[in-house]
Amino acid sequence: MEEFVKIVEVSPRDGLQNEKEMIPTAVKIDFINQLSNTGLSVIEATSFVSPKWIPQLADHLEVYTKINKNPAVQYPVLIFNNQGLENAIQVGVKDIAVFTTPSEAFCRRNANCTVEESLQRIQTLATTALENRIRVRGYISCVLGCPFEGEISVDKVCDVADKLIDLGCDEISLGDTIGVGTPGTVEILLKTMQKNISREKIAVHFHDTYGQALANIYAALQNGIRIIDSSVAGIGGCPYAKGATGNVATEDVLYLLNGLKFRTDVDLDKVISSGRFISNYLQRENRSKVSLALMGKNND
Numbered sequence: 001m002e003e004f005v006k007i008v009e010v011s012p013r014d015g016l017q018n019e020k021e022m023i024p025t026a027v028k029i030d031f032i033n034q035l036s037n038t039g040l041s042v043i044e045a046t047s048f049v050s051p052k053w054i055p056q057l058a059d060h061l062e063v064y065t066k067i068n069k070n071p072a073v074q075y076p077v078l079i080f081n082n083q084g085l086e087n088a089i090q091v092g093v094k095d096i097a098v099f100t101t102p103s104e105a106f107c108r109r110n111a112n113c114t115v116e117e118s119l120q121r122i123q124t125l126a127t128t129a130l131e132n133r134i135r136v137r138g139y140i141s142c143v144l145g146c147p148f149e150g151e152i153s154v155d156k157v158c159d160v161a162d163k164l165i166d167l168g169c170d171e172i173s174l175g176d177t178i179g180v181g182t183p184g185t186v187e188i189l190l191k192t193m194q195k196n197i198s199r200e201k202i203a204v205h206f207h208d209t210y211g212q213a214l215a216n217i218y219a220a221l222q223n224g225i226r227i228i229d230s231s232v233a234g235i236g237g238c239p240y241a242k243g244a245t246g247n248v249a250t251e252d253v254l255y256l257l258n259g260l261k262f263r264t265d266v267d268l269d270k271v272i273s274s275g276r277f278i279s280n281y282l283q284r285e286n287r288s289k290v291s292l293a294l295m296g297k298n299n300d
């Protein structure tokens with residue numbers, strides 16, 4: 001039996017949040033609807049966040065309510081505060097993701113609070129979410145390095161992860177926000193974290209700034225991880241973290257997983273087609289090596 005790996009598609013949120021030119025809401029909806037027909041089981045749809053902080057996702061309510069929701073797909077949204085959660089509850093959101101980080105400097109830049117305050121916010125958010133039968137995923141950013149503080153200690157990351165589990169998160173996504181990790185550091189982090197948290201609850205979220213993402217994913221797979229965040233065409237980046245370039249491309253992750261004989265239930269061709277759709281719209285070079293290679297083949 002092939003082992004299953006869950007892909008968490010983050011392109012509609014992480015992929016688009018950093019785009020300067022406003023993307024029409026209809027394009028985002030079309031994009032998510034295409035992704036919904038690829039076999040992906042989780043698509044992070046948007047962020048119920050302050051439009052002052054993330055102008056590109058100011059249309060989050062409209063996007064969330066107008067996408068065609070495939071019953072086989074979860075559509076988590078990123079939430080930072082009560083205002084976002086109240087809006088999410090009103091439109092029937094069933095899954096949220098929350099944010100923290102062990103880096104005081106990044107926490108201040110990205111969420112305008114201390115790490116302790118971010119955990120207090122999560123406590124409030126998670127309590128309300130769970131009362132409303134909303135599932136909570138916890139992001140931890142800068143797990144392998146911070147653009148402001150440099151190295152981040154593994155113990156600090158694991159301590160934050162333990163707290164998120166205690167607060168009710170059922171999945172922890174480890175964000176290498178600026179893509180500085182390498183397989184060795186990934187392995188140390190995952191081995192240490194798994195002393196307290198079972199591997200089924202741990203996801204990895206790699207940005208590919210230094211071209212290490214696929215190698216890091218391989219290291220994560222070797223260490224038992226079976227949940228991978230990725231973004232079609234490798235789009236992505238965080239406006240509050242210099243160096244947070246694209247996420248690892250979903251197409252490339254699928255190619256790797258297919259080669260390793262993991263089962264994903266995701267149709268690579270359909271993912272390639274949605275990656276091309278969004279790259280064409282953004283007039284951006286597609287960062288998926290697999291998509292580019294297949295495009296070359298198709299042109300022969």
Ligand code: HMG
Pocket residue numbers: 014017047048049050051052053054080081083084085099110111112139140141142174175176177205207237238239240
């Ligand atoms: P603040 O300025 O302290 O908050 O920021 P505030 O409560 O004073 O609100 C500021 C204004 O925003 C107010 O409007 C609020 O009403 C409004 P004003 O009174 O000035 O007219 N506002 C909202 N409006 C609509 N919906 C809301 C909402 N909240 C506030 N939900 C705050 C604190 C948390 C709001 C801010 O820091 C923030 O929004 N940060 C979000 C930053 C962000 O989204 N970053 C990118 C995502 S994280 C990421 O990409 C990393 C990840 O991918 C993992 C990885 O790669 O490592 C997840």
Ligand code: MG
Pocket residue numbers: 014175177205207237238
């Ligand atoms: Mg990210």
